[in-house]
Amino acid sequence: MSLAIELRAVDKSFGHHPVLRQLDLQVPERSVFAFLGNNGHGKSTTIRLIAGLAHADAGNVQVLGRDIRREREQALADMGCLIEAPSAYPNLTAHEFLSIATRLKRLPATEIGRVLDVVGLQVDRRQRIAHFSLGMKQRLALAFALVGKPRLLVLDEPTNGLDPDGMQDIRRLLSTLPERAGCTIFFSSHLLDEVEKTATHMAVLRSGSVRLQASIRDLTRALPSVLSLDVDAPARAAAVLQAGGHAAVVDGAGRVAIADVTREAAGQVHRTLLDAGLTMFESVHRKPSLEQWFLDTAGAEGDAP
Numbered sequence: 001m002s003l004a005i006e007l008r009a010v011d012k013s014f015g016h017h018p019v020l021r022q023l024d025l026q027v028p029e030r031s032v033f034a035f036l037g038n039n040g041h042g043k044s045t046t047i048r049l050i051a052g053l054a055h056a057d058a059g060n061v062q063v064l065g066r067d068i069r070r071e072r073e074q075a076l077a078d079m080g081c082l083i084e085a086p087s088a089y090p091n092l093t094a095h096e097f098l099s100i101a102t103r104l105k106r107l108p109a110t111e112i113g114r115v116l117d118v119v120g121l122q123v124d125r126r127q128r129i130a131h132f133s134l135g136m137k138q139r140l141a142l143a144f145a146l147v148g149k150p151r152l153l154v155l156d157e158p159t160n161g162l163d164p165d166g167m168q169d170i171r172r173l174l175s176t177l178p179e180r181a182g183c184t185i186f187f188s189s190h191l192l193d194e195v196e197k198t199a200t201h202m203a204v205l206r207s208g209s210v211r212l213q214a215s216i217r218d219l220t221r222a223l224p225s226v227l228s229l230d231v232d233a234p235a236r237a238a239a240v241l242q243a244g245g246h247a248a249v250v251d252g253a254g255r256v257a258i259a260d261v262t263r264e265a266a267g268q269v270h271r272t273l274l275d276a277g278l279t280m281f282e283s284v285h286r287k288p289s290l291e292q293w294f295l296d297t298a299g300a301e302g303d304a305p
């Protein structure tokens with residue numbers, strides 16, 4: 001697996017205040033990688049190190065196979081960044097604004113049309129930015145970062161300040177960018193729910209270190225499933241199942257819940273209940289959302305995203 005970003009044992013302090021400690025991060029190429037953490041835990045600092053805007057005190061930061069300290073110019077040539085809140089000149093049209101980027105990068109004007117297409121702003125290209133919604137401004141900022149076909153896009157909280165529609169819009173766009181624009185997306189967020197809907201991979205940052213790093217698919221697969229049963233006599237049903245060796249409990253909703261049940265075991269549970277003469281109204285085999293799982297486990301430590 002080739003990596004778009006790799007951080008190894010990175011330390012960063014401000015004065016006597018350590019912010020990042022032995023931070024390790026591996027971002028696969030062509031992933032939509034969410035960097036998750038509560039405010040103040042070091043997301044922006046990490047992003048600034050990746051963009052070469054600050055340097056680590058110790059450890060190694062590689063971006064697109066290059067040491068960001070020694071080969072910053074070359075790494076940045078293949079990277080688009082959206083780090084501060086986007087500021088576009090309100091009196092310009094989208095097309096005029098993007099022409100700043102194409103001129104700076106000495107690219108033909110056809111590049112403007114390409115990035116407008118990618119972010120879905122083609123029909124609004126002659127509108128003044130002052131008339132854009134926040135979501136449209138954010139899409140325009142993404143278009144600006146996409147000029148020149150970067151292999152990596154680094155975004156600090158790209159949905160911050162957007163309304164739910166704007167958020168959904170940007171999430172949808174981000175999740176399709178690896179395919180449509182051929183790049184890796186690395187974005188920070190403090191919303192686990194957002195990550196589940198958008199990303200292919202995630203890392204959880206807590207107190208300056210990465211606490212968990214995985215593909216969303218692996219994480220979702222590994223989530224413990226629960227069989228939830230609606231029966232006429234929950235307490236008796238739980239007792240019958242416990243006698244049969246199942247870890248059944250009556251949950252807060254008056255349903256019988258059994259953790260970590262395979263498909264085969266679920267069949268056995270149903271038979272046991274019917275054989276005991278109980279009536280079953282509903283049986284649901286479900287996994288918690290990533291957010292729920294995090295709140296139930298890591299979140300119990302008090303600082304879940």
Ligand SMILES: Nc1ncnc2c1ncn2[C@@H]1O[C@H](COP(=O)(O)OP(=O)(O)OP(=O)(O)O)[C@@H](O)[C@H]1O
Nearest residue numbers: 014015017019037038039040041042043044045046
């Ligand atoms: N230039 C700086 N000088 C001093 N302290 C800083 C500097 N930049 C960040 N910090 C401190 O480092 C810690 C981490 O900040 P950082 O901005 O990386 O967090 P974050 O996870 O991005 O949170 P937020 O979303 O609130 O910005 C904070 O305590 C912050 O005050």
